[in-house]
């Protein structure tokens with residue numbers, strides 16, 4: 327089954343639930359990043375959270391989540407577009423930690439002290455909106471819920487899960503997001519909160535019943551409907567002109583130094599690991615362009 331995001335509102339209004347399965351995309355991204363087992367779990371949880379945040383965006387918008395903590399992973403960035411495209415990278419993919427009480431030590435890998443920065447490009451061509459919160463548990467789901475509840479003032483619960491199979495391959499990556507909207511009925515919220523508490527272990531639930539099963543369990547006997555289902559997939563979106571623009575920000579002096587010392591430049595995309603090569607003629611053209619831009 328292909329990766330998907332399901333959007334399900336409560337029929338009496340006021341509460342929406344999103345649930346997604348992003349296993350295939352997460353597996354592809356973790357392979358590109360060559361993540362250790364614990365980093366695979368961390369990045370898969372992060373990508374799930376990113377996909378859920380992306381599904382809150384409107385046409386043409388995109389969002390980016392940056393987790394920066396004092397753990398060995400150093401940082402994790404996930405980005406999601408309104409159309410279901412996701413990508414992600416981590417600072418130190420080889421970083422790994424032994425489990426604690428048979429649980430993946432994601433909080434240790436990210437580090438308890440740090441920040442979650444959420445950027446949103448709302449597609450109006452203006453500067454992206456940015457919000458920052460402290461990491462609350464560094465387990466990813468709680469941190470995203472805290473950001474949405476505290477920074478965006480929308481009471482939100484988030485659950486994300488990832489699991490590896492016997493051979494170390496990613497077999498589960500998915501999650502849910504529950505939001506109480508301004509007109510939410512207190513009884514409905516109370517019931518859903520109880521249903522969240524009563525959920526079986528999320529990885530098992532996803533493996534057995536998928537995102538539809540999670541939505542069914544969260545709503546329980548509350549009337550709801552499935553509004554929409556759309557695909558989630560990996561897409562990097564990097565391209566030569568964007569890499570050139572990044573190189574241009576180095577300025578003429580640094581570019582000239584690069585030309586003198588190396589005669590070429592190689593830039594690797596941190597998300598998809600694609601290498602972009604710039605030879606002497608390309609660097610000379612960039613220096614000309616940079617000096618023109620500086621002269622303006």
Ligand SMILES: [Zn+2]
Nearest residue numbers: 562564595598
């Ligand atoms: Zn790329």
